[in-house]
Amino acid sequence: MDTTLAGPTDSRFANIPDPSSPRRLSAGYGRFVGIMKLLLPTLAIILITLVFAWPYLSDQDGRFSLAPVEIGPEDAENFRMLNARYTGVDRKSRPYAITADTADQRSADARLVKLNAPKADILLSNQSWIAITAEDGTYDREAQILELAGNVNLFHDSGYEFHTTSAILDLMAGDAIGQERVSGQGPFGQLSADGFRIHNQGERIELVGQSKINIYPNSSAN
Numbered sequence: 144m145d146t147t148l149a150g151p152t153d154s155r156f157a158n159i160p161d162p163s164s165p166r167r168l169s170a171g172y173g174r175f176v177g178i179m180k181l182l183l184p185t186l187a188i189i190l191i192t193l194v195f196a197w198p199y200l201s202d203q204d205g206r207f208s209l210a211p212v213e214i215g216p217e218d219a220e221n222f223r224m225l226n227a228r229y230t231g232v233d234r235k236s237r238p239y240a241i242t243a244d245t246a247d248q249r250s251a252d253a254r255l256v257k258l259n260a261p262k263a264d265i266l267l268s269n270q271s272w273i274a275i276t277a278e279d280g281t282y283d284r285e286a287q288i289l290e291l292a293g294n295v296n297l298f299h300d301s302g303y304e305f306h307t308t309s310a311i312l313d314l315m316a317g318d319a320i321g322q323e324r325v326s327g328q329g330p331f332g333q334l335s336a337d338g339f340r341i342h343n344q345g346e347r348i349e350l351v352g353q354s355k356i357n358i359y360p361n362s363s364a365n
Contacts, residue, residue, distance in 0.1 A: 227246030255282070263275040277296070301329070321338050331358055
């Protein structure tokens with residue numbers, strides 16, 4: 144039997160690389176080193192950022208939570224605004240503002256708006272003001288007419304106040320009309336009537352139907 148061992152130049156071992164050659168590790172190892180040079184600094188920056196941000200993230204977890212909200216079919220069809228506000232001026236450029244807890248309308252450009260807890264603030268020509276509140280209301284944005292219902296209250300900064308259950312305000316003309324029982328009081332005394340009409344933002348007030356006025360002694364009312 145021939146027991147001769149093959150030498151390094153034997154053709155059967157010609158394609159096997161020499162383990163001692165540096166070229167065997169140079170290509171793969173070089174790529175690995177290059178990737179780690181980029182990856183390790185990036186991971187270090189992410190970890191440092193998390194260490195500093197973690198206390199703030201923990202506080203937000205305690206402050207913010209989501210709860211299921213019941214949405215009715217009318218909410219899906221209507222356009223609803225919270226803390227709604229509408230502003231405008233009348234024919235004499237006197238400004239007014241209407242606010243409400245919520246405002247519902249068919250679309251963003253709908254003409255009629257249903258108001259919950261509406262309030263109208265009107266600035267008069269002499270720089271005095273009138274505030275009107277109610278439980279519900281409907282505002283016609285094109286005609287600038289505000290219809291109020293349910294515990295309607297009117298306050299004037301000179302000390303007058305009137306109470307009724309419904310009223311219609313023509314904000315463009317500065318007029319108002321009420322067809323329900325009205326009661327009021329002020330520096331002049333007290334009044335009650337079946338209805339009222341206010342012209343030109345209070346320049347003239349008419350009481351309608353059965354009316355009663357009690358004038359305080361020494362009042363300045365004529």
